[in-house]
Amino acid sequence: MDHSDAEAAAAKTALRDQLLTARRRRPLSERLEVARALRDRLLAAPELRVAPTVAAYVATPDEPGTAPLLAALREAGRRVLLPVLLPDGDLDWAPYTGETDLAPQRYGLLEPTAAPLGSAAIGGADVVVVPGLACDRRGYRLGRGGGSYDRALARVTPGTFTCLLLHDEEVLERVPVEPHDRPVRAAVTPSGVSRFRAG
Helix, strand or coil, X not given: CXXXXXXXXXXXXXXXXXXXXXXXXXXXXXXXXXXHHHHHHHHHCHHHHCCCEEECCCCCCCCCCCHHHHHHHHXXXXXXXXXXXXXXXXXXXXXXXXXXXXXXXXXXXXXXXXXXXXXXXXXXXXXXEECCCEEECCCEEECCCXXXXXXXXXXXXXXXXXXXXXXXXXXXXXXXXXXXXXXXXXXXXXXXXXXXXXX
């Protein structure tokens, strides 16, 4: 790691702490409102309206909620893939068959109990929804630091609509970037969808 990479890593850590603190201060009522608004914004996006298969995730308590989105996708008859965290930090993918078929796993994650399809399954998704703490106007996202989603995004078919779910103030002018970081095409916030050229 050279000097600039070390600086980027340190800047990411500081920004993560700041963003997580702000998220944890949000009242439950606001969190529920945000989750419903994100569902509505994403379902209205033209890319999602024509997507038979959507890769998404089950939000943790300090992430913008995904339960309303997952329920709506299932009701609409979409095939939904959810991540399964592997021991090396990579992601496998399994079908989402309903809220009752989610089981608690490491790090407080809820994962599907259906048989995994392999790490390459994300390449078959028409829309990929990923978590993050922030992103910038170039489409670069700030994740948790494990690199799981950067590896997964490298397997996404070129041209696929990739987006992350954020609060409005988490779309920043710039986030620190390291060589392995993969951009997304859009950020979905309660106030709308921001599309980026780099993703």
